Amino acid sequence: MMNRRKWNRWIVRMCIVMSAGLGGDMYGQSVPETDVEVVDAVRLPTPMKAGRMSVEEAVAHRRSVRAFRAEPLNEMQLGQLLWAAQGITDTEFRRRAAPSAGATYPLETYLVTDKAIYHYSPLQHALSVVREGDFREALGKAALGQGCVTFAPALIVFAAVEERTTERYGRKGKRYIDMEAGHAAENIHLQAVALGLGSVPVGAFDTVEVDKILRLPREQESLYIVPVGYPR
Ligand SMILES: Cc1cc2nc3c(=O)[nH]c(=O)nc-3n(C[C@H](O)[C@H](O)[C@H](O)COP(=O)(O)O)c2cc1C
Structure with a gap:
């Protein structure tokens, strides 16, 4: 029974x-098929589902932070931030932490540190290397010289595959994608506060230049950069 x-x-x-x-x-009402298994991806620590700070406190304390200490973030912190942005929160239907119009999941998430540019796989909760090296300065230049991009120990960059959403919703899909990036970014901001970190959303950058630096596949376009670190 x-x-x-x-x-x-x-x-x-x-x-x-x-x-x-x-x-x-x-x-x-669709189950997304947008996340492929990557063989050499390195798994991140299992994310926490509980913390010491309430959502209300995180909302109350969130402020855009643009100056960071040089101290790098550890795997636990990075994994937690990426999970809050796009992690799988319902394994049965592969739903993610941030809402998505029609569960079309157009966002692709990248992490940039002093070591490399990584692609985040929500399904595997893992990182795979896109490019080795420190590209924060180049990204800072592409972001009109903003120091919060150049000097943050970690940058989370959202790109989108527009067709995933516009295929179903037409032109309105573009607006949905921007809204979705906002949801995912806000999750990072609140998670950062809960971890004692700071962050800022950065929309002012040369998209073409950032796409080149991240070596994005042709169908992806960068949307939003979120620098994160210990507030200075
Ligand atoms: C879509 C969007 C784009 C933004 N782009 C930038 C940016 O390029 N650089 C920056 O320093 N702040 C950027 N911000 C942050 C705003 O300047 C900030 O949220 C605003 O000053 C309010 O301050 P608060 O976030 O501390 O409440 C952006 C915010 C949004 C919503």
């Missing part, structure tokens, strides 16, 4: 199958 929970899941699954059959035009 199916218990109530299993029964509810079965109903949800049937709705998804049926909506896909009807063209999948309902909001939030």
Whole structure:
């Protein structure tokens, strides 16, 4: 016999199958296939699901921080920030920490440190190297010389594959993607506060230049840079 929970899941699954059959035009009804397994990806520590600070405190204390100590962030901190941005929070349906229009998941997430540029895999909660070396100065130049980009110990960069969302929602999909990047960035800001860190959203940069530095595939475009570190 199916218990109530299993029964509810079965109903949800049937709705998804049926909506896909009807063209999948309902909001939030598709299972994303946008995350591929990367063989040489290095797993990050399992993210915490509880902390010492309440959401209210994190909201109350969030402020844009633009000056950071040089101290690098550790794997736990980086993993936690990336999980808050785009981590998988429902393994059954591969839903992520930030909402996504129609669960189309257009965002691709990159981490930049003094060591390398990495791509984050939400599914594996792991990083794979895109480019070795320190590209923060180059990114700072592309961001109109903003010191918060050049000197932050870590930069989280969101790029988007526009077609994933515009295929379903047409021109409105573009707006949805920008909204989604905002959700993901805010999750980073609040998680940073909860970890005793600071961050700032950076929208002022030369997209073409940043795309080149990150070696983004042709279908991706950079959207937002979030420098993170210990406030100075
Ligand atoms: C879409 C967007 C783009 C932004 N771009 C930049 C930026 O390029 N550089 C910067 O220093 N701050 C940037 N900010 C941060 C704002 O300047 C900041 O949020 C505002 O001054 C309010 O301060 P608060 O975040 O401390 O509340 C951006 C904020 C948003 C929402």
